[in-house]
Amino acid sequence: MKRFGKLVIFLVMVAMLSTACATATPAAPAESTGPFRVAVVTPSAINDLAFSQSMYDALAKIQGEMGKDKFEFVLSDGMFVVDDAAAAIRDYASQGYNLVIAHGSQYGAALQEIAPDFPNVSFAWGTAGDTFGIPNVFAYEAFSQEGGYVNGVLAAALNKSGTIGVVGPVEVGDAKLYVDGFVAGVKATNPDITVNVNYIGSFGDVALASEAAQTHIGAGADVMTGSAQMVVGAVGVAKEKGVLWFGTQADQTSLAPEIVVACQIYDWAVVVRDMISLVQSGTMGGKAYAVSLENEGLKMVYNAGFALPADVKALGDAAVKGIIDGTVTIGVGGK
Amino acid sequence: MRISWSSIFDALLPLIATLTALAVGAVMLVLLGANPLVAYGALIEGAFGSFNAVADTIVKATPLLLVGIGICIAFRAGVINIGGEGQMILGGLSSIALGLAFPNVPGIIMIPVALLVGFIAGGLWGGIPGYLKARFNVNEILSTIMLNVIAIQLMNLLLRGPLIQPNQKGAAAIPQTARLAVEYDLPRLIPTRLHLGALIAIILAVAVYFFLWRTTIGYRIRAVGLNASASRYAGIKVERYIVLSLMLSGAFSGLAGAIQVYGVNHFMITDGTAASFTGSAGFNGIVAALFGQLHPIGAIPASFLFGALLVGANKLQRVVQVPAALITALNGLVVVFVVSSEIWRRKNARKRAIRELEEKLANVAHNSSPEGGDKDAG
Amino acid sequence: MLADLFTGSVLIGLLASGIRLATPYLYAAIGETFGQRSGVLNLGVDGIMLMGAFSAFYVVFKTGDLVGGVLLAMLVGLLMGLAMAFISVTLNAEQGISGIGVYLFGLGMSDLLFQKLINNVQTVSGFPVAPIPFLSDIPIVGQIFFTHNVLVYGAYLLVPIAWFVLNKTTLGLKIKAVGENPEAADTLGVSVAKIRYLTVTIGGLLSGVAGASLSIALLNVFQFNLTNGLGFIAIALVYFGGWRPTWVLMGSLIFSFVNALQIWVQVVGIPIPSDIAVMTPYILTIVVLVISAQRVRPPSALTKAYERLE
Structure with a gap:
């Protein structure tokens, strides 16, 4: 029975810790006057010189254009575990970010479940062409x-x-x-x-x-x-x-x-800029984008x-x- | 039952070790320009801060516990199963294949059958290293490492081909299955993400405890682990029990995979790694099992705490915006510190054993005196 | 048709490719062999490799000093090996689990340092191919074996050295004694702790070099999780080799040749699914072991902590 005694103590400690420290940080509500706030979740590192970096670079570029007081972004990279990513997406949404970008086609199913719970938050995911018919979801892909x-x-x-x-x-x-x-x-x-x-x-x-x-x-x-x-x-x-x-x-x-x-x-800035203006004018989603050579979301860069x-x-x-x-x-x- | 200071210390030891590791982590946080108090506040909030947070923690802990109780069985038989990742994949693949093939069966029938299929598939996949060890003396560490990679490629193959969602066509197809029928979702326990799988895992942990300590087969598994040659001398077919323990170990990992599919994801997708599906539970379950003293009941709180650490650390990353790499390094430190702290538990256990022995000896001396003899007679 | 695909030059290319691919496995697996022979399983090899890979890359990136890069990788590997030895020998912690901890730490820490000190993927000029004079002029053989960079040669030189140390020196005898029967070794005056510290530290050092061989000799880049689980395969190869350097070499070569072959099979367009091609080296390694039917017993004290009874 000694083991059980230890377990009880263990659990009591956990319970104490959890109640003692359960101080919720208040979520800043989304305001139209404040900066436009974007959260992005990527599967690999943002310095991978490939897929994840392409999104990071786009957001950094937009921040440069709009200024740090008008545009803020946070990120969780390395979220290759699908249900960890889902938790991150849900958490960012509940903190009142204006736009949550799930930058990986593997996040689609999670978004489909989460987005309807947060009608006041816009979501975007890619690369994919399907918004699931959910009004606050954007989709983006690359040709x-x-x-x-x-x-x-x-x-x-x-x-x-x-x-x-x-x-x-x-x-x-x-x-x-x-x-x-x-x-x-x-x-x-x-x-x-x-x-x-x-x-x-x-x-x-x-x-x-x-x-x-x-x-x-x-x-x-x-x-x-x-x-x-x-x-x-x-x-x-x-x-x-x-x-x-x-x-x-x-x-x-x-x-x-x-x-x-x-x-x-890939220059996702083309897509993200449009999303921002749509969101600011009250359209929360429903549009599927594709970056292409035509819309200059894809560019040929010569050395x-x-x-x-x-x-x-x-x-x-x-x-x-x-x-x-x-x-x-x-x-x-x-x- | 007597609770001595040293046994309280023992129970708190993993917690103390975790806090020490987090203290080292605090230095790293400061170097990264983050406030450790804010960071750890976020960690605790993320793991325990609300009903949803606790539910997420338990959901994260569920596969850890299932893999962990399998690890307990294998460890008790003296074998190490580091094939949990591959076994989870096999459990996931087989159970989702069944659910997708028969979309119109009542959930009450499909769910238990699918979980059983996942259990069996994991068991067979775990049985391969068992058989190879028993029959050809192929070390299980080698075969399980190799089988993990083989399982990943098998997953890629199936999710690209036979199991792919029908509308994923052409070059840009995403290697994912369709979603399982909604009737097949594991029932939620309360209106959070908490699903029935957590309860199943706890019940099975208790069942495995009885299996290992209250049945003949369990006794033999432990005997093989304690002393294989003595067991063989005593007429136990050692090889058979090694195969059995690896099969059972694989089976629980397979079940973890099936529960991950039916309880959490409801579909499967691959990015060419195991972890994107398993969340590394196949490895972390080993750690959870050891934190639980390789005891199926001990694995319950250990999985819960480890799950809390994983869930909370992700929240920490989001709040203070440090690179996710720090979280991985921090988990490594926690594992190292906790496993290292065991030395004090063992020292205490030895001290207690010596003290108890002395007390017993004193009692014996006491009982053998005339008064003691009278008492016994009376 | 197959005959056309296996022209002489192709075959030479394949074999040379296998020789190169085996390099990091050899360093890591030979290092691990020392540790396991003395009774310590270090599952943290991959994490140490990553730290070694980053350290070497960092030095070369900043200064271009290749030797300095290898030396720092060695030092970092040595320190991590020392830490692993402290955990598993002095603190007697469960070896498998502490290894997983060391792995996670290395995986995270190497990426963290990379992000903070370099931040984007870059290439460096690593060790150049250094054909060995005369030997590299031998037709066929020269191209397969003697036209590589210095770290590749080093890996193969390590095999006879390790064999010699384990089989022909007192130190080797002590290592094996400690791994087989620590109580007896202790009674005979061999310090179990000292020997295990030594072997695990050597293992760490060589894992560091294994990492460096990737980041500044074979690939000349660093990125998150550069090793991609290579260290775990190296551990599997130690078991394949039955704790004997020569057989570890065999295992590394078989695994690497088959890997080179499966790449080739895909490149020439033989129609089998890529996933099945990628699986083959892993399956074949097991099959070869089954067919060769070795009956090698692991060191008796492997994974068992040794506590002296005072």
């Missing part, structure tokens, strides 16, 4: 196949060996969209080029991404691309071997200024340090133009 296609066109033009390598994470979602767009771009430019695609089964395994890049180069690739945060391993290899690299999600030029040709970057031949650059620009005016059909995802 990442578009920049993928442009990268593919450029890659095909620069390719000499006849082989291009692609390092992907898990064969789904945004990454797969980008990769499929890239392959389409290469094939449209030169159908004879072999595009080797490999998915390493993880968003985090930098070592395997690096080895995959080595293998691609061994198989003859002289141009490579890849998606998600583990590709930094592949970029390192490309740099060492002098193989050209095309990036996506964030500007990866700083990783290897010698060999990065171009990157498709100024890389001597890209003018005719190749022209091909890229033509592809961008064609995608925008609809003369180029990628055949992957899209409007």
Whole structure:
């Protein structure tokens, strides 16, 4: 029975602690006159040079435009555990943030349950195209196949060996969209080029991404691309071997200024700005956004340090133009 | 029953160790420019501050407890099961596959069957390292580590393919299942997120206690763990009990996975890691079990406190806006401090044992005196 | 068709790739072998690797000093090994759990330091490929074995050294005695605590180097959870190798070659689901162990704390 005695003491202590310290911090109510307050929940670190960072950069940019007194944001990064993220979303909503951004397609189900409980808070989630018909939910996605296609066109033009390598994470979602767009771009430019695609089964395994890049180069690739945060391993290899690299999600030029040709970057600011103005005018949600080359939520960033031949650059620009005016059909995802 | 100061100290030891670790954490918080008092106030509020907070804590503690009681069984048989993550995944996958395949069965039938299927699937997945150990002498640490990765890839494969939500098509498909029928949601105990799974876990913890200490099989499992060669000499089929204990251990993790699906998430999604589904409960459950003295009943408060720490720490991050990495490091410190503090408990236990022995000896001496003999006779 | 895919140069590439991939596993697993031989299971390897990886990266990022990077990784690994030894030897804490604690601490702390001291993903110029003179000129063999960076060679040099220390020196004898029968070793005047402190600290130091081999030799970057659980696989490989350095080497090579192979299979477009390809090294490691039917007994005192009866 001694054990039970100990347990009782244990539990009493817990109870005492909980009652003694249960002092709720008052939640600041949302006011139209105060700053616009945004909370964002991201699955990976905000400095991942990929998906999470793209949202952080956008919010920092908006804060720069609007000023710190007009725009505040808080964040919880590394929330890859879905029900932890759900708790965070619920908590931020209950604290009266104007807009809670759930920056990961895995958060959709949680948002679907939480959003109806907080009709005065706007929620946004992505990448996804579905607002579930809930009036206070926005959705946003990226037509990442578009920049993928442009990268593919450029890659095909620069390719000499006849082989291009692609390092992907898990064969789904945004990454797969980008990769499929890239392959389409290469094939449209030169159908004879072999595009080797490999998915390493993880968003985090930098070592395997690096080895995959080595293998691609061994198989003859002289141009490579890849998606998600583990590709930094592949970029390192490309740099060492002098193989050209095309990036996506964030500007990866700083990783290897010698060999990065171009990157498709996500500028969510386009989307978030519109959400803010809608919320401020009383529309809480219901709109599904897609960043694209057309609305400049997707941008092609060329590495100024890389001597890209003018005719190749022209091909890229033509592809961008064609995608925008609809003369180029990628055949992957899209409007 | 007598409560001595030293046994109170023993009971409070994990708490004292946790507070010491948090004191070290306070230094880190100051270095990061956060006010530790505000931070820890938020931690406690996040874990215990309201009905909802306590409910969240219990929800978090539930898989820890289920994995933990499985760990108790394995540890008692002398094997370490670090395959909880993979076993949870298997439990989740099999139970959701069943629920999605038969969406029109009454919940009262489907829920118990699905949980049972999760229990069995986890048991089979846990049985693999058991069988490999018993039959081929493959160490369970090796096989469970490998099987965790295999389970993750299996999850990716199934959620991309056969189990994917029907409307997820094309390149941008999200690797997730459809939501289970609402009738299959585990009933809520009170109007919070608290679900029936917590009650199931507590009942099972008590049941496992009786199983281990009141049944022949349980006795044999413990005997194998205490001394395998003596057990074999006594005619116990050691290998069989090792397989059984790893199966049971896996089964409870599998059940934890099934309960996570039916009680919390109601669907499954993968990002290529185990933790996004399990919340690392497969590992943290080991810690909770040890904090509970590898005793299924002790695992109950231990899981609750560990769950509180996890839930509260996330709140701390939100309130003082420190990087989430600090929370991980802090959890590590708490684990290290608590497990290290055990030395004082053991020292106390030894002192008590010696004192009790002395008292007994004194009693024996007393009883053997003429008066004592008279009393016995009377 | 398969014959076309396995041309000579491809095969050479695959083997060289396997040799490289095995490097961090070798450092970590050989280090862990020492600890386990003396009776201490350190599950915190991955966390120590991460701290080592960050320290080395930080030095190289700030100063470009590669040797300094390795040295700091060693020092940090040594200190964390020392901490693990203190917890598991002096405080006699349950080893598996304290290892999980050390892992979590390293996982969080390395990322925290990264965010505060560097903050965005960067690359550095790590150890360059250093072909060994003459040997690297040998056809095929030279490309597979002798065209790597210094830390890769170091990992393979470590195997015979570890074998020698464990099997041919008094120290090795003491380590094994402490792992098999600490009471007897103690009676014979071997300090169980000292030996275990030594082996666990060596294990920590080598885990630090394992981390450095990733961040400043093989990958030349740092980011959150760079190791991605590699340290746990290394521990599994110690069990695979039955606590013998040569077999740990075998295990590391098999695992790494199969990993290189599965990447290759995907790259050349053989149509199997990527998930199944990724699984194969993990399945095969178990299968090989089953087929080879080794009957190696773990050190008797593994995971058992030793308390001297005063």
